[in-house]
Structure formats: C-alpha cells, structure tokens
Amino acid sequence: MNLVSLHCLVFAALTILLYFVIPGKARWVVLLAANIYFYLSYGPVYIVFIILCALISYLSAIVLEKKIAQSAQKLKEASAEEKDAIRRAGLKQKKSICTITVLLILAPWIVIKYGGFIMQNVLSVLSLFKINMENTLTGLILPLGMSFYVFHAIGYVVDVYRGKYPAEKNFFKYFTFVSFFPHITEGPFSRFNELGKEIFSEHRFSYDRLCEGCARILWGAYKKVAIADILAGYINTTLGNYEDYGFILICFAVVLYSFRIYADFSGYMDMMCGFCHILGIELSENFKQPFMAKTVDEYWRRWHITLGRWFRDYVFYPVSMSKTGSRLSKWARGKWGARTGKLIAGHLALFFVWTATGLWHGANWTFLVWGYLNFIVILSTTQLEETYKGIKTKLHINSDSFIWKAFCVGRTFVLISIFRFFSLSPDMGTALSTIAHAFTNFRIKEINHVIFFFKNISGENVILWDIGIVVLIIVDVLCEKGKWEEAKKKCPALIRTVIYALMLLTLIILAPGEDVASSFMYANF
Amino acid sequence: MDELLSIMSGIRDDIDFTKETKLIDDELLDSFDIISIVSEVNEHFGVEINVDDLLPENFNSAEALYALIKKMQG
Numbered sequence: 173m174n175l176v177s178l179h180c181l182v183f184a185a186l187t188i189l190l191y192f193v194i195p196g197k198a199r200w201v202v203l204l205a206a207n208i209y210f211y212l213s214y215g216p217v218y219i220v221f222i223i224l225c226a227l228i229s230y231l232s233a234i235v236l237e238k239k240i241a242q243s244a245q246k247l248k249e250a251s252a253e254e255k256d257a258i259r260r261a262g263l264k265q266k267k268s269i270c271t272i273t274v275l276l277i278l279a280p281w282i283v284i285k286y287g288g289f290i291m292q293n294v295l296s297v298l299s300l301f302k303i304n305m306e307n308t309l310t311g312l313i314l315p316l317g318m319s320f321y322v323f324h325a326i327g328y329v330v331d332v333y334r335g336k337y338p339a340e341k342n343f344f345k346y347f348t349f350v351s352f353f354p355h356i357t358e359g360p361f362s363r364f365n366e367l368g369k370e371i372f373s374e375h376r377f378s379y380d381r382l383c384e385g386c387a388r389i390l391w392g393a394y395k396k397v398a399i400a401d402i403l404a405g406y407i408n409t410t411l412g413n414y415e416d417y418g419f420i421l422i423c424f425a426v427v428l429y430s431f432r433i434y435a436d437f438s439g440y441m442d443m444m445c446g447f448c449h450i451l452g453i454e455l456s457e458n459f460k461q462p463f464m465a466k467t468v469d470e471y472w473r474r475w476h477i478t479l480g481r482w483f484r485d486y487v488f489y490p491v492s493m494s495k496t497g498s499r500l501s502k503w504a505r506g507k508w509g510a511r512t513g514k515l516i517a518g519h520l521a522l523f524f525v526w527t528a529t530g531l532w533h534g535a536n537w538t539f540l541v542w543g544y545l546n547f548i549v550i551l552s553t554t555q556l557e558e559t560y561k562g563i564k565t566k567l568h569i570n571s572d573s574f575i576w577k578a579f580c581v582g583r584t585f586v587l588i589s590i591f592r593f594f595s596l597s598p599d600m601g602t603a604l605s606t607i608a609h610a611f612t613n614f615r616i617k618e619i620n621h622v623i624f625f626f627k628n629i630s631g632e633n634v635i636l637w638d639i640g641i642v643v644l645i646i647v648d649v650l651c652e653k654g655k656w657e658e659a660k661k662k663c664p665a666l667i668r669t670v671i672y673a674l675m676l677l678t679l680i681i682l683a684p685g686e687d688v689a690s691s692f693m694y695a696n697f
Numbered sequence: 698m699d700e701l702l703s704i705m706s707g708i709r710d711d712i713d714f715t716k717e718t719k720l721i722d723d724e725l726l727d728s729f730d731i732i733s734i735v736s737e738v739n740e741h742f743g744v745e746i747n748v749d750d751l752l753p754e755n756f757n758s759a760e761a762l763y764a765l766i767k768k769m770q771g
C-alpha cells in the first residue's frame with residue numbers, strides 16, 4: 173500500500189471511523205485489524221515472520237516474569253547466607269532466557285538481511301585461495317518492517333528482564349503493539365510501556381485533534397511529494413552519472429540529498445504522528461530540527477531520535493557498564509590518566525553502537541564506513557574537548573555569538589553531507605570513485621547551474637520544490653526558537669485555509685505522477 | 698552528599714547539582730556524563746550501580762542518586 177494514495181486515505185479514514193464507533197475498551201481491536209490488513213496488503217507470506225517474532229518475545233517475557241517472581245519468593249524465604257547464591261542463580265537463569273530469546277529473534281533477520289553480505293565477503297576471502305563458490309543467499313527479500321519489529325520485540329523482552337514493567341498477558345494486545353502499522357515501516361521505535369499505554373487507553377473523539385492531525389498529515393505528504401520525490405530525479409541523475417559532473421554539482425546533489433532524506437523521513441513521521449494524534453495516540457517524535465545541530469553528536473540527538481535512544485538503552489549502556497567496560501576503564505585510568513579512563517568504556521560502547529547503526533541501515537561496507545565516520549568525529553569531539561576549548565580561548569572565539577553558532581551549524585551540515593557520499597553509494601568502489609572524481613574535477617562554470625538550478629529541475633515542479641524547501645527551513649527555524657505553535661495560532665484562519673488548500677492542490681496535481689509512487693526511503697532499511 | 702556533589706561537579710562543572718531536579722528529563726546530562734558518574738560513584742562508594750538502575754528517577758537529581766547509593770549500601 174502506497175502511503176500517499178487514495179487506497180491509504182480510505183484505509184486511514186475507515187480506521188478512524190471504526191475506531192470511534194466501537195466502544196472504548198475494545199478500540200484497540202480495530203487497530204489490530206488495521207495492522208493485519210496493512211501488513212497483508214504488502215504480501216501475505218511475510219506476516220509469518222512477525223507472528224513468530226511476537227510469539228517468541230511474548231512467551232519469553234511471561235517466562236522471565238515468572239522466574240523473577242520465583243526468585244523473589246525464594247529470597248523472601250531464604251536465610252541471609254543463602255540469599256547471595258539464590259540471587260546469582262536467578263540472575264543466571266534470567267540472563268540465559270533473555271540471551272536465547274534475543275538470538276532467536278535476531279537469527280532470521282540476520283540471515284535475511286545480512287546473509288548475502290556475509291556470504292559474499294566469505295566467498296571473496298575464499299576466492300583468494302582459489303576456492304570459488306556461488307553466493308546462494310543473495311536476493312532474499314526483507315519482510316516489511318522487520319528491522320523495526322525485531323528491535324521492538326528485543327526492547328520489550330530486555331525491559332521485562334530488567335523489571336521495568338510487567339509482561340503483557342494478552343497476546344493479541346502485545347501483537348497490536350508489535351505490528352502497530354504507523355510505526356512498523358519506518359519507526360519511531362517505541363517502548364511497550366509507553367506506546368501500550370497510549371494504544372490501550374480510551375480516547376474520546378476530538379474535533380481539534382482531527383484538524384491538527386489532518387494538518388500534520390497534509391504537511392507530511394507535501395514534504396514527501398513536493399520536496400523529496402521531486403528532488404529524487406535530479407539527485408539520481410547527477411550521482412548516477414557523476415563522471416559528467418564536477419565538484420560543485422556533485423556536492424550540490426549530495427546537499428540536496430540531505431534535504432531529500434529529511435523531507436522523506438520526517439514527512440512519513442508527520443503523516444503517522446498526525447494519524448495517531450487524531451486517534452488520541454501520541455507517537456514519540458523522531459526529529460528535532462536536525463539541521464540546526466552544532467555538532468555531529470547533537471545531530472544524532474535530533475535525527476532519528478528513537479533509534480539513537482534504542483541503541484543507547486540496549487547497546488551503549490550495557491556495553492559501557494559491563495564488567496569488561498569497568499576493567500578497561502580501570503586499566504586505561506592507570507595508563508592514560510583519569511579523563512581517558514572515564515571515557516574509554518563509553519568509546520568502546522560507542523564503537524559497537526556505530527557498527528550496529530551502520531549495519532542496521534544496510535548490509536554494505538558503505539554503511540559501515542558511514543557509521544565509523546560518524547564514530548570518529550563524535551569520538552574526537554569528546555576526546556579533544558579540552559583542546560578545542562583551549563583553541564577557542566586562544567582565538568578569542570565567543571561560543572555564544574551568532575557567527576560562531578552559524579559556523580558550527582554549517583560545519584555539522586557539511587560533515588553530515590560528506591558522510592552521505594558513502595551511505596548513498598551502492599558500493600565502496602562507487603563511493604570512492606565519486607569522491608575522487610569530485611575532488612579532481614573543479615568546474616567553476618557549474619556554479620551557474622547551481623544559481624539557475626531552478627531552471628534545470630523539471631519545469632513546473634520547480635516552484636513547488638522552491639516553496640516547499642523554503643517553508644521547511646522556516647518551520648524548522650520557528651520550531652527551534654519555540655515560536656512555531658504561537659505562529660500557527662496567530663495566523664488568520666483564512667490564510668491557513670488558503671495554505672492548506674494550496675498544499676492539497678499540489679498533492680492532487682503531483683499524486684498521479686510516476687515519481688510519487690516511490691516508497692519511503694527508510695522503509696528499505 | 699558533599700562527596701557525591703563533588704564527584705558530579707567534577708564531571709559537569711556547568712551544572713548546579715544542588716538545585717537541578719530534572720537532570721535527565723531536561724537532557725542536562727548525556728550518556729557519557731551518566732557512565733562517568735556511575736563509574737566514579739561505584740568506585741568511591743563501593744556500590745554496584747548497573748544498567749538496570751539507569752532510570753530517570755535515580756538520576757534526575759543528586760539527592761535521588763544519593764538515595765540510590767544509600768539503598769544499595771543497605
């Protein structure tokens with residue numbers, strides 16, 4: 173089901189209608205039915221994977237909870253000498269169950285998503301020894317949303333293991349959470365105790381929420397159709413034929429790619445958050461004006477926020493606070509001093525986080541390199557913090573000045589765009605060739621193409637893209653300054669209506685186009 | 698409590714830990730600050746704060762963290 177289509181519009185409208193027609197306590201059943209319909213519309217075979225994933229995590233959480241209760245009961249009845257042994261035995265059992273569950277959930281995802289990549293690399297090594305074999309794991313199709321529901325299930329099991337909240341006893345309720353269609357294709361990553369509370373609470377229909385939700389859906393669809401999809405053609409043409417262009421136009425295409433992916437991904441989020449808002453369900457926000465970030469670290473706290481939160485809670489903290497992490501800290505403290513000692517466990521954890529983040533985005537060396545570039549920059553920011561402070565003092569730079577802040581924002585955007593040379597290339601060879609070609613072909617005349625860019629991008633769509641990108645920047649600046657809500661309220665109803673009508677008109681004009689039928693970019697991860 | 702405040706101020710000297718009560722909710726502390734505080738606290742107070750204790754309610758203020766340390770020390 174294409175999310176920007178009449179089919180999806182009817183589906184969403186019917187879901188909302190049925191949701192509020194059915195009595196309060198049973199409303200989640202409508203969502204369960206909608207989830208199943210949505211999932212089946214992409215192909216009936218793949219639902220088997222999500223059911224299995226949900227079933228394994230559901231049963232495991234119940235077993236874990238039982239073990240926790242048994243252990244607590246034994247502790248109550250035990251003597252002081254026995255308590256430590258009981259605690260250790262309980263923890264060991266819990267850990268085993270949790271580890272086996274996580275592996276069972278991860279296994280099919282790893283085979284489908286990474287099997288071909290791993291096999292290819294193994295075969296490349298074997299070919300050095302003149303052993304040639306065929307890669308039988310290529311072409312496996314990743315079921316819709318698998319990279320998302322697998323993480324939701326793991327988060328749920330680990331949270332129950334940590335005793336953060338009780339296991340859900342009703343499988344269908346749990347399945348409604350795992351398969352919740354607004355977050356299954358591109359996130360956000362949600363926690364069961366947070367989203368579950370939203371899904372299973374009774375929500376009354378609100379006219380205000382309906383208007384707010386529709387406005388946000390419209391804005392999201394507009395970003396996708398009038399910005400992201402229009403830009404796609406130009407970017408693909410330029411980067412697909414990079415030999416024909418020089419440094420300026422290749423870099424321009426990469427910069428536009430940053431806007432494209434932002435409009436695409438945040439557009440999806442706006443549509444889903446808007447839809448859920450109508451129902452009274454609030455999804456976690458995934459963006460906080462990422463292009464206003466002053467450092468790469470800050471950028472990642474503003475871009476795909478919930479993925480960063482997931483990796484922080486389930487990879488960064490466990491690794492940095494593990495026994496190995498503590499031992500490493502102590503060793504580094506003695507060798508390199510207190511500061512490095514304190515940071516080294518975090519750096520180790522960060523390495524794992526960026527390896528996982530890179531691989532999560534795709535089974536390709538390009539994504540790994542992209543991840544490690546982010547890692548190196550973030551690492552140098554924390555490790556060289558004192559050096560940077562010293563340089564700034566020597567150069568009399570005022571960190572609070574507008575010019576410095578603007579420089580930092582620009583620097584971060586440039587860095588993020590440079591990293592994208594890797595994440596958007598199909599393979600390492602293309603990424604390196606594109607970079608090498610760009611940096612050895614300065615064609616100053618190309619500046620004219622950039623200035624008159626709007627003439628080159630396909631005809632009538634130029635103005636739409638032009639307006640869209642300007643509005644996108646204005647909205648982000650207002651949000652950053654905390655004035656967006658106020659601006660919306662102050663805007664006269666007539667002007668608001670005209671804006672919405674123009675956006676709707678744009679969607680109607682563009683919707684039948686071939687480009688529009690493209691899927692959302694993050695759905696492919 | 699003074700020792701804890703000294704540890705926390707040593708890691709982030711730009712935060713007034715005697716007054717702040719929303720260190721996590723307001724995102725004043727980042728992940729690196731938290732693991733640095735945990736590492737110092739574990740060593741200094743002889744406790745074992747682990748990943749399961751990383752809840753906002755334990756780290757939102759110096760007082761809350763102090764209460765966690767006291768609870769662990771029994």
